[in-house]
Amino acid sequence: AQSVAQPEDQVNVAEGNPLTVKCTYSVSGNPYLFWYVQYPNRGLQFLLKYITGDNLVKGSYGFEAEFNKSQTSFHLKKPSALVSDSALYFCAVRDPGWDSGYSTLTFGKGTMLLVSP
Amino acid sequence: EAQVTQNPRYLITVTGKKLTVTCSQNMNHEYMSWYRQDPGLGLRQIYYSMNVEVTDKGDVPEGYKVSRKEKRNFPLILESPSPNQTSLYFCASSRGGDTQYFGPGTRLTVL
Secondary structure: OOEEEOOOOEEEEEOOOOEEEOOEEEOOOOOEEEEEEEOOOOOEEEEEEEOOOOOEEEOHHHOEEEEEOOOOEEEEEEOOOOHHHOEEEEEEEEOHHHHHOOOOEEEOOOEEEEEEO | OOOEEEEOOEEEEOOOOOEEEEEEEOOOOOEEEEEEEEOOOEEEEEEEEEEOOEEEEOOOOOOOEEOOOOOOEOOEEEOOOOHHHOEEEEEEEEOOOOOOEEOOOEEEEEO
16 A cells, blocks of 8 residues: 655744755555645645656745655755745655556645744 | 635534535546545545546545536535544545646534
8 A cells, every 4th residue: 555654743944944844655666746735724735746757856936856766755845945835735646556547646644844034 | 717616615514414515626627536634644535536427435435425427526425424524625636647636625513
């Protein structure tokens, strides 16, 4: 069975500093990986995805993520954090059996990012 | 504007009173899904649909029903709600296995 782990419930960073939100996954084949962000009282918004190709993926709002197959990780990063980046971040993995007609998207438990002024 | 809509946004009900949460998307997506979000548990998939009249169980389907009679609509039905179904519910749609687009959420309280 596939799974996603976000080892930190909360990440605190000062504005202007780089941030990293960690994600590791477990699937049987080659994964589709996603990052979503949830602002208070809002739905989830797509940030970026890795399907294939370049291991460094760039997404919305200056975020990027690096796919590391050997470490089964897909950490979210940003060079300089903003107070407005404070939100709940979810990592998700899609079952590689998608092409066979079966599909499921498994989410991590989420990491709250707090950026202080 | 491309969007996923859910109604109602907030609902307080009592145990055993049947309810339906509607979900509609205007992007002509084949794939639709329902999730529930609970503190410390993240999002868990309830049901999903690959296309009209094609639905399947997700990770936590007990106590829920769905139907997909039209491509744009995917209602979630709670035949006999219980307090453990108090949660925040999200509908999502996508084209195949690509990025999912989420609705604004429905906060359900079952007393």
